[in-house]
Amino acid sequence: MRNGGSYSVAENDSLIIMIHLERAGIDYAYSVAKHNGMSLEQAEATLEDLMRKGLVERAGSSSIKRSDARFKRSDEVHKHHTYFSLTRAGKLALREVKLSARKHAARLSGTKLGSLMKKGAETLMKEASSDELKWLEEHGMIQEVSGRLIVTAYGRLVLEQVALLGERTLFLVKFLGTASGAPVSGFFPSSMIIIKNGEKVLVDVGEGIQHQLFRSGIGLRGLHTIVITHMHGDHVMGLPGLLMSLSLLNADMSISIHGPRDVKGFVEFVLDATRSGQDALGWTSFREIGQPFSVGEMIIRPFRVKHRIPSFGLVFQENQRPGRFLVEEALKLGVPRGPLWGKLQRGQAISLEGHVITPQQVLGPARKGAKLTFTGDAAPSEELVANARESDCLIHDAAFPPGDEEEAHRFGHSTWKDAINSAKEAGVKKLVLYNFGGKTVSQLDELLAFAESQFPGVVLAKDMMELEVSVDDGFDRACKGLC
Numbered sequence: 098m099r100n101g102g103s104y105s106v107a108e109n110d111s112l113i114i115m116i117h118l119e120r121a122g123i124d125y126a127y128s129v130a131k132h133n134g135m136s137l138e139q140a141e142a143t144l145e146d147l148m149r150k151g152l153v154e155r156a157g158s159s160s161i162k163r164s165d166a167r168f169k170r171s172d173e174v175h176k177h178h179t180y181f182s183l184t185r186a187g188k189l190a191l192r193e194v195k196l197s198a199r200k201h202a203a204r205l206s207g208t209k210l211g212s213l214m215k216k217g218a219e220t221l222m223k224e225a226s227s228d229e230l231k232w233l234e235e236h237g238m239i240q241e242v243s244g245r246l247i248v249t250a251y252g253r254l255v256l257e258q259v260a261l262l263g264e265r266t267l268f269l270v271k272f273l274g275t276a277s278g279a280p281v282s283g284f285f286p287s288s289m290i291i292i293k294n295g296e297k298v299l300v301d302v303g304e305g306i307q308h309q310l311f312r313s314g315i316g317l318r319g320l321h322t323i324v325i326t327h328m329h330g331d332h333v334m335g336l337p338g339l340l341m342s343l344s345l346l347n348a349d350m351s352i353s354i355h356g357p358r359d360v361k362g363f364v365e366f367v368l369d370a371t372r373s374g375q376d377a378l379g380w381t382s383f384r385e386i387g388q389p390f391s392v393g394e395m396i397i398r399p400f401r402v403k404h405r406i407p408s409f410g411l412v413f414q415e416n417q418r419p420g421r422f423l424v425e426e427a428l429k430l431g432v433p434r435g436p437l438w439g440k441l442q443r444g445q446a447i448s449l450e451g452h453v454i455t456p457q458q459v460l461g462p463a464r465k466g467a468k469l470t471f472t473g474d475a476a477p478s479e480e481l482v483a484n485a486r487e488s489d490c491l492i493h494d495a496a497f498p499p500g501d502e503e504e505a506h507r508f509g510h511s512t513w514k515d516a517i518n519s520a521k522e523a524g525v526k527k528l529v530l531y532n533f534g535g536k537t538v539s540q541l542d543e544l545l546a547f548a549e550s551q552f553p554g555v556v557l558a559k560d561m562m563e564l565e566v567s568v569d570d571g572f573d574r575a576c577k578g579l580c
């Protein structure tokens with residue numbers, strides 16, 4: 098059944114053992130097998146394979162007496178009581194797997210598929226569509242073993258992360274294209290998708306968007322909100338084709354498009370003239386961009402930017418989050434560690450031996466949510482800086498190389514230097530450069546050295562790159578406390 102994806106049955110065992118060793122610190126094959134429902138041979142073979150790959154190492158032998166009744170021969174005693182632990186490479190590899198699990202978790206969290214998966218393989222078999230099952234399988238979360246479907250070790254890791262996400266603040270950004278203007282070989286027109294708790298917002302729809310959505314594993318289903326920042330062709334040319342394909346899916350669709358007023362006429366004209374996907378006009382609503390709106394737990398606030406035609410940047414802001422859980426207060430009030438803590442953390446009052454305990458009694462002050470600012474095509478401006486102020490992450494137009502300010506501003510774009518100046522002025526925590534023009538794509542490496550010297554930790558967006566934006570620790574340290 099498997100074709101592609103990153104985990105085979107053998108690799109599933111490897112992951113189980115690596116997670117076990119991480120939690121146990123060190124352990125020996127017999128114990129590893131016992132705790133994970135494997136045969137001793139299976140555990141030994143996997144440990145040896147992991148050692149060959151440099152992910153696991155021997156960590157000494159135990160002092161258990163050779164007279165241990167379970168093993169008659171001394172070499173067996175030695176073998177079964179050799180301790181193993183993860184090497185540094187093993188820990189790093191596991192960290193990578195967890196980061197990838199977090200990304201899948203961000204996508205599944207709050208979705209119907211996520212809750213089906215929580216209920217286990219049997220429910221999935223009954224209630225998930227074949228496309229959904231295929232997606233889970235291709236990403237190593239489920240597997241068919243001897244004719245039965247199982248949730249893999251990786252799938253369980255994703256579910257753990259889904260549970261943790263409820264407590265955390267996170268946007269997941271996937272870049273579908275990073276080039277400005279005409280297509281450049283290897284770069285699609287600038288577009289990205291922002292995901293929070295399973296809700297997706299597609300920002301700008303250039304040519305080739307459908308291929309990029311498929312390549313990214315996001316696909317077309319579950320897409321309900323599209324934002325068009327402005328009417329330049331590289332931001333809208335993919336829209337009629339996308340709506341046409343959605344209409345072919347024959348699914349229960351509803352799409353809301355937030356964009357300039359002309360988007361509606363443009364889409365209607367192309368679909369009518371090509372006699373394609375006209376039914377899309379029945380389930381697509383058009384809203385003129387300008388006022389803030391919300392999608393799930395995201396508040397999206399458009400703001401005007403300087404460009405050749407009317408164009409908008411976007412601030413993505415999370416709702417306020419509940420305050421920190423005050424463990425000592427909870428214990429003082431006699432609330433036992435366990436599910437009741439979770440209820441209080443989620444803002445629900447509980448009843449304990451006839452007393453009502455409210456979340457306010459055990460939570461600190463409400464915390465602010467993450468802020469992500471996206472400039473769209475934009476020349477530098479005071480308004481841009483004001484809107485980007487204190488963002489956890491700023492994704493900034495960087496169409497022209499430093500030194501080309503005059504030309505950049507004439508075309509309504511920014512240079513790398515402009516982007517860095519805006520980021521510094523706005524006091525943002527993280528800067529991501531994107532929307533590269535023809536002059537910059539050929540010298541990205543050289544320009545990166547310049548950008549890093551000016552703004553340490555700056556990131557260059559790449560097609561298919563994913564990043565996490567969180568309020569506490571920035572996206573590239575989002576694994577903190579979990580890995």
Ligand SMILES: [Zn+2]
Nearest residue numbers: 327329404474
């Ligand atoms: Zn433009």
